[in-house]
Amino acid sequence: MAAIRAEGVSKRYGTVEALRDVTVAVDETATGLLGANGAGKSTLMRALLGLVRPDAGSLGILGLDAAHDGDAIRRRVGYMPEGHCLPREPSAHAFVVHLAELRGLPRRAAVLRASEVLFQVGLEEERSRPIGTFSTGMRQRVKLAQALVHGPELVVLDEPTAGLDPAGREEMLRLVRRLSAELGIRVLFSSHVLEDVARTCDAVVVLRDGEVVTAGRLDALQGASTAATAVRVSGDAAAFCSALERRGLEPVAAGDRYVVQGADAAVFDAIRDAAAESGAGLRLLAPASPTIEDILVGAMEEA
Amino acid sequence: MGTRVEDLRYTSYDGERRGSVACVAALTRQSALHALGFGRSWRAKFIPLGLIALCFGPAIVVLGLRALFAQQFPEPLTDLVPYEAYYNVISIGILALAGVVAPDLLCPDRRDRVLDLYFATAVSPRQYLVAKLAAALVPLLGVTLAPVLFLFGGNVLFALHPFGYLQDHLGDLARIVTAGFVIASFYGLLGLAASSLTARRAFAMGGLVGLLIASSATGGVLVEGLGADSSAQLLALPAIPIVLAERIFPDGDDLVGVGTAGWLLAYAAVCVVALAVLLFRYRGSDE
Numbered sequence: 338m339a340a341i342r343a344e345g346v347s348k349r350y351g352t353v354e355a356l357r358d359v360t361v362a363v364d365e366t367a368t369g370l371l372g373a374n375g376a377g378k379s380t381l382m383r384a385l386l387g388l389v390r391p392d393a394g395s396l397g398i399l400g401l402d403a404a405h406d407g408d409a410i411r412r413r414v415g416y417m418p419e420g421h422c423l424p425r426e427p428s429a430h431a432f433v434v435h436l437a438e439l440r441g442l443p444r445r446a447a448v449l450r451a452s453e454v455l456f457q458v459g460l461e462e463e464r465s466r467p468i469g470t471f472s473t474g475m476r477q478r479v480k481l482a483q484a485l486v487h488g489p490e491l492v493v494l495d496e497p498t499a500g501l502d503p504a505g506r507e508e509m510l511r512l513v514r515r516l517s518a519e520l521g522i523r524v525l526f527s528s529h530v531l532e533d534v535a536r537t538c539d540a541v542v543v544l545r546d547g548e549v550v551t552a553g554r555l556d557a558l559q560g561a562s563t564a565a566t567a568v569r570v571s572g573d574a575a576a577f578c579s580a581l582e583r584r585g586l587e588p589v590a591a592g593d594r595y596v597v598q599g600a601d602a603a604v605f606d607a608i609r610d611a612a613a614e615s616g617a618g619l620r621l622l623a624p625a626s627p628t629i630e631d632i633l634v635g636a637m638e639e640a
Numbered sequence: 641m642g643t644r645v646e647d648l649r650y651t652s653y654d655g656e657r658r659g660s661v662a663c664v665a666a667l668t669r670q671s672a673l674h675a676l677g678f679g680r681s682w683r684a685k686f687i688p689l690g691l692i693a694l695c696f697g698p699a700i701v702v703l704g705l706r707a708l709f710a711q712q713f714p715e716p717l718t719d720l721v722p723y724e725a726y727y728n729v730i731s732i733g734i735l736a737l738a739g740v741v742a743p744d745l746l747c748p749d750r751r752d753r754v755l756d757l758y759f760a761t762a763v764s765p766r767q768y769l770v771a772k773l774a775a776a777l778v779p780l781l782g783v784t785l786a787p788v789l790f791l792f793g794g795n796v797l798f799a800l801h802p803f804g805y806l807q808d809h810l811g812d813l814a815r816i817v818t819a820g821f822v823i824a825s826f827y828g829l830l831g832l833a834a835s836s837l838t839a840r841r842a843f844a845m846g847g848l849v850g851l852l853i854a855s856s857a858t859g860g861v862l863v864e865g866l867g868a869d870s871s872a873q874l875l876a877l878p879a880i881p882i883v884l885a886e887r888i889f890p891d892g893d894d895l896v897g898v899g900t901a902g903w904l905l906a907y908a909a910v911c912v913v914a915l916a917v918l919l920f921r922y923r924g925s926d927e
Contacts, residue, residue, distance in 0.1 A: 386760055408762050412657060416760040422753045426680060438666035439761040441657035450653060483757065488653025521652075 339364045339397075340491065340523055341385060346394035348380055348547075355380040356391065357547040363525070365554060367517035369534030370527040372544035378527040379419055381544070382493050385525075386416055399490055412440055415484030415492040419499060419527075422480065425469030429460055429479045432468060433486050440487040447486070454482040458512060474505030481512060491523040492516060498533055506533075513537045564600035568608055569593055569621035580611035596625045663762050664771045671775035675741045687740050688779055695733040695783040696790060698726065703794035710798070723816055724889035726788050727823060727882045734783050734827060735852055735878055741779045742831025743844035745772050751839040765922040769832075776828035777821075784827075784885075785820025792816055812889070819885035826881035826907060833914035836921040852878045870897035874906040881907060 339362035348356040356377045370378045383389040385398050387407025396403035401410050424432060430451050437447035455464045458478040463471070468479060477497060484492050497513060498506045514537045516522045528534050534541055535555065543550040551558070568588070570577050574595075578588045581597065584607040588595035597604060605622070612619045677685030698721050705720075721729060749755055758768055792813060799805035834851065835844040859876030862868040873879060884903045 388759060408660065408764070411760055412762050416757075418756045418760065420753070422756045424748060424752045424754050426674075426748070431679065435666070435670050436757065436761060438670075439663050439758065439763050441659065441663055441762055442653070443656055443658060443662075444666075446653070446655050453651070487657075488651075 340399055341368070341525060342397040343381065343385075344395050346381070346384060346391045346396055348377075348384060348389060348391045354547050356384070359394070359544075359547070359549055361542050361549050361552050363540060363542065363552070365538070365540035366521075367514070367524040367526065367538040367540070369538035369541045370525060370544065371529070371531060371534050371541050372527075373529050375546075376529075376544040377547040378529075378544055379495055380547075382416075382495055382525065382527060386411060386414060386493060412487070413490050415487065415489035415522075417480045417484040417492065417494045417497055419495040421476070423468045423476055426467055428465045429455060429468055429471070429475075429482070430464040432479065433483050436483040437486040442487055450486045450488070451482070454485045455479075457485070458482045459508070472505075473500045474502070474508070477501060477505070477509060478512075481509075485516075485522070489522065491525065493525045495527050496529075497526070498528060498530065510537055565596050565598050565625040566600050566604055566608065567591070567621060567623050567625035568595050568597065568619070570595075570612060571618040571620055573615055573617055576615035577611055577617040580614045581607065584611060586611075591625075594621060600624055660762060660767060664767050664774075667758075667763060667768065667771035668774040668778075671745055671772055672778035675744050675775060675779050688737060691733050691737045691740065692779065692782040692786070695730040695737075696787045698729050699787045699791040699794065702791065703798070706794070706798055721791070722889075722891065723788055723791065723812060724819075724886045724891060726791065727784070727819065727885050730783060730787065731878060731882055734780070734823060735849065737779060737783050738776075738827035738831040739845045739849045742776055742828070742848065743835040743841040745775055746832060746835040747839055747841045747844050750836075766919075769918055769922050772832060773828055776832055777824050780824035780828055781820055784823040785817065788816045788820065815888045819888045822885050822888070822907075823881040826911065829911050829914040829918070830877070833917040836918055871902060873898055874902060877910065880910060 341361075341363040343359050343361050346356050346359040347354070359377070359381060370381065372378050380389055384391050385396050385403055387403045387410055390404070398410050399413055401413075403410060427435070433451040433455060434444075434447045437450055438444060442450060452461075452464070455461055458481050460475065460478050460482065463475060468476065471479065477500075481492075481494070481497065484494070494513060498509050501509055510533055513524060513526055517524045517537075517539075524538070526534065526537055538555065540552070540554045541558070542552040578595065581588050581595075586597045586599075586604065586607055588597050597608070608619070608622060611617075673679065676688050677683075702721050727734070749758070755768075759765060763771070792809070795809075796802050796806050830852075831848055834848040835841075838844050838847070855875055855877040856879065859873050859879070862872035862875065863870060880903060883898075884900070884907050887900050887903065
């Protein structure tokens with residue numbers, strides 16, 4: 338059974354249709370929920386946690402039904418909401434301890450776990466400072482720490498890089514990647530920045546206007562498109578192209594380079610032999626497949 | 641001296657996970673301590689703890705006089721402030737504490753949008769309300785129950801036969817506890833309901849105190865000034881729990897001219913309205 342499952346989920350707020358017949362199954366360790374602001378990412382996340390009741394359809398997370406097992410889900414899942422949601426007065430440590438207790442941890446365990454996760458997110462030095470004195474980046478880390486403190490099987494991170502400066506964003510992305518890659522925690526990560534998702538996730542679900550545009554593993558999405566190789570040569574380019582054509586390849590000029598279909602060993606051998614035969618110098622040999630950005634933008638435009 | 645090496649690597653948690661009751665208890669404890677100013681600045685502690693100390697004042701004075709000058713007075717000095725009259729004496733203190741504590745319990749969570757986090761844990765909006773109401777009762781019982789219990793304890797100690805006094809007045813003990821909860825519950829519910837309407841502590845405090853004073857003035861003017869029926873006294877919100885608490889005691893006077901059933905009805909009506917406001921304001925983000 339998929340770790341995250343949505344079947345025909347729709348949700349409307351007044352005249353706004355936040356989710357429209359969303360059907361998706363996710364079982365990757367780290368999955369990105371990608372879409373512009375207002376695409377329905379936060380609504381889908383909140384529905385998965387049982388915080389929002391869908392008008393139609395069903396949602397499941399870790400084998401539990403979001404409509405009926407909200408309590409159990411919220412104990413096994415960590416949630417980092419978007420935007421400001423931290424109190425000003427308590428220290429980071431006191432607040433994370435408190436949230437751990439609210440998730441059912443006994444006080445002693447909560448205190449130990451809070452120290453542990455604050456160390457993991459890089460707040461061990463500042464843990465006794467009031468949260469109100471923290472920078473945006475530090476607040477984001479406190480939010481991440483509280484989402485991890487009860488040892489969740491899955492963390493739902495809603496725009497964790499929002500409002501961060503480049504250095505803070507870099508650090509947050511590194512932390513998020515570490516969750517799935519090193520700590521073995523499943524991650525559902527929402528962002529409107531493709532690069533963030535591509536760097537931290539194995540799979541992506543793309544939403545637009547409340548609908549799923551495309552979903553799948555990033556490598557599979559990339560592999561599904563036709564592979565190609567870009568070549569740039571010095572010397573007699575015409576002789577090089579003729580030599581390629583004699584080997585059954587059709588070079589297509591693209592600026593200062595040529596693109597040939599295929600990206601396997603046979604193609605590379607043919608390019609090498611054509612260069613040797615024509616006396617041309619090989620200056621560039623690189624994949625010319627569309628980037629994940631090209632693929633996702635194309636899918637969004639098609640939808 | 642040995643060296644201890646701490647291993648702070650992240651590990652998954654496989655230990656005990658408590659149920660909802662423990663989660664609500666944790667929220668209650670944290671909220672009650674916050675309302676009393678623990679873990680906060682001295683100013684946050686000073687006001688609630690000062691008010692509680694003030695409400696002990698009459699009991700301390702009475703017991704002190706009795707300890708020092710009992711022989712010089714023909715009447716028992718404890719009769720100066722009988723249990724049923726104590727609530728009236730400290731009514732301003734109760735009102736002020738409710739005005740301080742209730743907004744502190746709800747407004748910061750709404751202002752800082754912490755509710756999103758709370759409701760994403762194992763605590764539902766209704767459990768949150770239960771915890772906050774229980775947390776409001778802790779400091780309020782510090783003024784509606786603790787000083788009267790202190791007075792009762794002093795009377796037991798100063799009695800010629802303490803055990804005999806205790807045996808004879810066990811009924812009073814039950815009445816003191818009941819009256820304490822009656823007043824604390826009323827102010828707790830009313831204070832939280834008023835505080836649930838705003839994210840600003842000052843507005844909540846002003847609104848609650850204003851409502852209580854305005855209702856009191858309205859009831860007074862209608863009865864005393866305009867000669868309205870005595871049942872108009874029921875409009876005076878601060879009087880409702882105090883009169884009801886007084887009538888729990890056998891010597892509680894029926895000075896106001898409205899039957900106990902009337903006060904009970906007014907008490908229930910206010911509590912139901914306050915509860916309805918709270919349930920509406922915390923009906924969950926999606927409902």
